[in-house]
Amino acid sequence: MISSKNLTSVMLSHPTGTLKGSIKLPASKSEANRALIIAALSGQESELHNLSEANDTQLLQRLLRSDAEIIDAEDAGTVMRFLTAYYAVTGQQKILTGTERMCQRPIKVLVEALKELGASIEYMGEEGYPPLKMNGFSGNGKRNLKVRSDISSQYISALLMVGPLLPDGLELELEGKIGSRPYIEMTLSLMQHFGVSATFEENTITVPHQQYKAATFHVESDWSAASYWYSLVALAREADITLLGLREKSFQGDRAIVDIMDRLGVYTAFVEEGVKLSKKNPERQVSYDFSDCPDLAQTVVALCAGLGVTVEMTGLESLRIKETDRIQALQIEVLSMNSSLQEISPGVFRLEPGIITKDELSFRTYQDHRMAMAFAPLALLEPVQIQEPSVVRKSYPRFWEDLEKVGFTIAHEE
Numbered sequence: 001m002i003s004s005k006n007l008t009s010v011m012l013s014h015p016t017g018t019l020k021g022s023i024k025l026p027a028s029k030s031e032a033n034r035a036l037i038i039a040a041l042s043g044q045e046s047e048l049h050n051l052s053e054a055n056d057t058q059l060l061q062r063l064l065r066s067d068a069e070i071i072d073a074e075d076a077g078t079v080m081r082f083l084t085a086y087y088a089v090t091g092q093q094k095i096l097t098g099t100e101r102m103c104q105r106p107i108k109v110l111v112e113a114l115k116e117l118g119a120s121i122e123y124m125g126e127e128g129y130p131p132l133k134m135n136g137f138s139g140n141g142k143r144n145l146k147v148r149s150d151i152s153s154q155y156i157s158a159l160l161m162v163g164p165l166l167p168d169g170l171e172l173e174l175e176g177k178i179g180s181r182p183y184i185e186m187t188l189s190l191m192q193h194f195g196v197s198a199t200f201e202e203n204t205i206t207v208p209h210q211q212y213k214a215a216t217f218h219v220e221s222d223w224s225a226a227s228y229w230y231s232l233v234a235l236a237r238e239a240d241i242t243l244l245g246l247r248e249k250s251f252q253g254d255r256a257i258v259d260i261m262d263r264l265g266v267y268t269a270f271v272e273e274g275v276k277l278s279k280k281n282p283e284r285q286v287s288y289d290f291s292d293c294p295d296l297a298q299t300v301v302a303l304c305a306g307l308g309v310t311v312e313m314t315g316l317e318s319l320r321i322k323e324t325d326r327i328q329a330l331q332i333e334v335l336s337m338n339s340s341l342q343e344i345s346p347g348v349f350r351l352e353p354g355i356i357t358k359d360e361l362s363f364r365t366y367q368d369h370r371m372a373m374a375f376a377p378l379a380l381l382e383p384v385q386i387q388e389p390s391v392v393r394k395s396y397p398r399f400w401e402d403l404e405k406v407g408f409t410i411a412h413e414e
Ligand SMILES: O=C(O)C1=C[C@@H](OP(=O)(O)O)[C@@H](O)[C@H](O)C1
Pocket: 029, 030, 031, 077, 078, 151, 152, 153, 154, 157, 179, 180, 183, 294, 295, 318
């Protein structure tokens, strides 16, 4: 598999521009990682099917079985945040760390909330950031907390999942804008699937003390991964692509890609085995709010630069603290296509596409899987070099092999 090799780059091209085939997408790492944490908290044997082969999920599975004192969450945000709450409330003494980038991704909101609930946690480096030293749980903390919800929804999800184990349950009052809200709803849906009820009214989520029950859960295909296939279809000369294992009713907010791409040239038909994508005419100018689906922003920026569509975007705040500063990475990389991405007023970004003048494009990936997968579809326009292609292993390890299945030629560069 290309993503398991240490290649400096891959060179992609497509001889015909016509895409035809059925693709088995990876399973959602977001759903899988919630199911794993909840199953571990239930203390009972649940049956989890179609767990993602994404590194983020494989890693969490390994770490939940590990009795090591030092736990390395690598570059996986959900793993870092969910395990912080998990170790805190189960009273495990651990050192939790991650990649250099993970130690620059803030975690203060979560740590301070857990401390109020009765956890003893120390910052081993800079205050507010990993690595963390988890020193146990007293259990006599507060029950009602106010938490900021405008930085990362993963803090809220992490707290909610441990909520039923707390002696008096948990009441969270969310303060500020609720970013990535569908991920919070996904957490509550998964909790419900494992027998725990909670209420979400206005800005307050209440989780009474309860016991999780064992359950069988089948992880759905990943809608975020689907977004790259939508982009491929939009850029293809002709396309008939079926994405397997996606459902019309999904726990995942990134299902929003269906409506986003409807305006960018892709028609979706829900069929028995998943979705069938075909081409339609794109609009010339679009605007989107990515507050509910931040992981789709890179797909849309790269595609619009390729299609020559102007796009105005809001809701991008959280992109600065993900695998890389995604806004900065996008601003740099679209330049090679003579496009520009600028903040035209506070919080409003506009991509102005230009004419591609190079006969070969090259993109850096900034240790971010989504940079690689968002820019790869441009190889339907000109040959594209993607640097450090192994980054895709975080969420979609077989991405390059799936491109080969629909006729891409991929040359490896050591
Ligand atoms: O809870 C989750 O599974 C995720 C929540 C989102 O993060 P933020 O809540 O930090 O925006 C998303 O970007 C990430 O890929 C997965």
